[in-house]
Amino acid sequence: MNEHEVEKLLVDTGALLEGHFLLTSGRHSARYIEKFRLLEQPRITSQLCAELARRFVDRNIQCVVGPITGGIILAFEVGRQLGCRAVYAERAEGGQGFSLRRGFRLAPGERVLVVEDIVTTGGSVRQVLDTVRAAGGEVVGVGLLVDRSGGQADFDVPVVEALLNLNIESYAPDAVPAELEQKYGSAIKPGSSVADKLAGPSGA
Numbered sequence: 001m002n003e004h005e006v007e008k009l010l011v012d013t014g015a016l017l018e019g020h021f022l023l024t025s026g027r028h029s030a031r032y033i034e035k036f037r038l039l040e041q042p043r044i045t046s047q048l049c050a051e052l053a054r055r056f057v058d059r060n061i062q063c064v065v066g067p068i069t070g071g072i073i074l075a076f077e078v079g080r081q082l083g084c085r086a087v088y089a090e091r092a093e094g095g096q097g098f099s100l101r102r103g104f105r106l107a108p109g110e111r112v113l114v115v116e117d118i119v120t121t122g123g124s125v126r127q128v129l130d131t132v133r134a135a136g137g138e139v140v141g142v143g144l145l146v147d148r149s150g151g152q153a154d155f156d157v158p159v160v161e162a163l164l165n166l167n168i169e170s171y172a173p174d175a176v177p178a179e180l181e182q183k184y185g186s187a188i189k190p191g192s193s194v195a196d197k198l199a200g201p202s203g204a
Contacts, residue, residue, distance in 0.1 A: 006146075014037040016032075019184045035117045052115065062110045063111070066115045067127075074145070117146065118144075141157055141161065144162040
């Protein structure tokens with residue numbers, strides 16, 4: 001599966017949106033990926049996870065770890081495809097970093113693949129990597145659906161595989177191009193009712 005095919009799946013599922021968006025960081029963007037329009041489609045999600053699994057099939061992965069929430073789905077399906085365990089990391093108490101809870105454990109030296117849906121800065125993935133290492137796991141690689149960091153996310157692991165590298169430009173509040181507001185109007189926050197209307201019906 002190539003990047004063009006992956007991007008087409010994002011478009012076909014309504015996950016790749018165009019408009020005027022106000023991001024969590026406070027920056028503005030003309031494009032936004034609503035990952036759950038993709039993850040609500042089991043057949044397509046399974047297809048993408050199969051491609052991630054294929055890229056790591058020769059690396060003797062013993063456990064797949066993903067951060068809550070989207071990473072739970074990905075870890076489960078990639079783990080199923082690889083025939084190994086899958087666990088997920090949750091936000092630690094106090095909101096600082098991640099932790100393995102619910103009795104999840106890693107054996108010393110257990111070979112781990114960390115998966116995530118969309119990476120912008122890579123901060124969450126790095127925190128999960130720290131959690132895996134602190135639990136005794138050996139990080140073999142990182143698998144991503146979409147890397148929108150522009151190549152800036154550095155994970156310091158042997159292998160990083162992204163199904164799609166997508167450079168989505170964003171703007172500081174005082175540097176938003178006039179044509180963006182002229183074309184789409186005022187910024188909307190992804191996840192709002194207005195943004196949901198832009199996404200269209202499920203599976204659109």
